[in-house]
Amino acid sequence: MGKLKVIKSGPMSTIQDLGRFGYRRYGIPQSGAMDKELMGFANQLVGNPDHYPVVEFAILGMKLEAVEKTSVSVVGADLKVNGDPIKDAGLVLNQGDVLETSAPAGVYGYLGIGGKIEAQEDFGSVSTYVMAGFGGIDGRQLKAGDFLCSDLDQMEIHTTSFSDREVTHPVKISIMKGPEWHVLRELPDTKIFQIDPSSNRMGIRLTGSQLENDSQEIVSSAVVPGTIQLPPNGQPIVLMNDCQTTGGYPRIGKVVEEDMGKLAQVRPGESIFFSLI
Known part of the structure; x- marks a missing residue:
């Protein structure tokens, strides 16, 4: 089996899969990887099905040590092994090797591990939802001293065709x-917005422009990831x-599923605009 020890973990480093579905009527959020496309690439590189759990890390990098021989991949960030830069996105770590991500x-960014990562399953998913303590390791962010174990004995690195989004x-x-x-007095694609630094896995707040509207509170109604309030x-x-x-x-729109990962990767202070389809 593969096994890594966390030496350093940045903010919002969690175990995520595709999320939990079928429980929204009970008030349970979907959770899951913010950028499912990169999650899939990380899994493909180590020979996993796309839906296997990965480690999602944000803003800062991570540092981990191989306790046992382990196949890994890093997508969305650069990596070093024992201090040396590595060009390949996937590789096999030997016992004692230290991996660092930028x-x-x-x-x-996403760290894939060959095999299925052992994690707490709640409501059909191991995705970490910190506010309720679901999934991952005790439902929390990763911290130094945690171990990431997988069930794979055979270590393989695969090639996959992916490139940075244009x-x-x-x-x-x-x-x-x-x-x-209907509450809008103008089309949203006439405005440019900036990503507010307070944005997180729950929601992305947009600043810099205002939409003229006849806004009014509505009866509390269903929302989903991508809903624009x-x-x-x-x-x-x-x-x-x-x-x-x-x-x-008011729910004025919904981001198309194909652009959810792209939106999640826009950094605080950078700008976006909406295009109605």
Whole structure:
């Protein structure tokens, strides 16, 4: 089996899979990897199915030691082994090797481990939801001293064809109309917004522009990751993977699923605009 020991863990380093589904009626969020495309690449490199759990890390890098021989991959960040830069995204670590990742190129990077990572399963998923203590390791962020174990004995590194997303600035995010689209007095694609530093796995707050609207509170209604809420100040909030299941702000739109990972990777202070499809 593969086994890594966490030496250093940055903020929001958690175990994530594709998320938990079928429980929103009980108020349980979806959670799961913020960038499912990069999660899939990390798994493919170590020969795993795309849905296997990975380690998601944000803002800062991580440092880990191989306790046993372990196949690993790093996507969305650079890596070093025993202090030497490594060009390949996937490799086999020998016992005692130390792996370091850089800060992610965007917001989130992914560490894949050959085999299925052992983690706490709640409601059909091992995705970590810190606010309720679900999934991962005791439902919390990773910390120094934690062990990441997998069930794979045979170590293989695979090749997969992926390239960095072509992103221009401001970043174009495609959206669909929401149930309360009618409260808008102007089209949202006339504005450019910046990502607020307070954004997190629950939601991305947008600043810098305001949308003229006839905003009013609505009866608390269902929301999902990607829902665009519009508070009275006219500055939208895009709900993300750890979002609540209902909300009382008008739902003016929904980010298309294909652009959710791209949106998650836009760094604080960078700009986006909406494009209606």
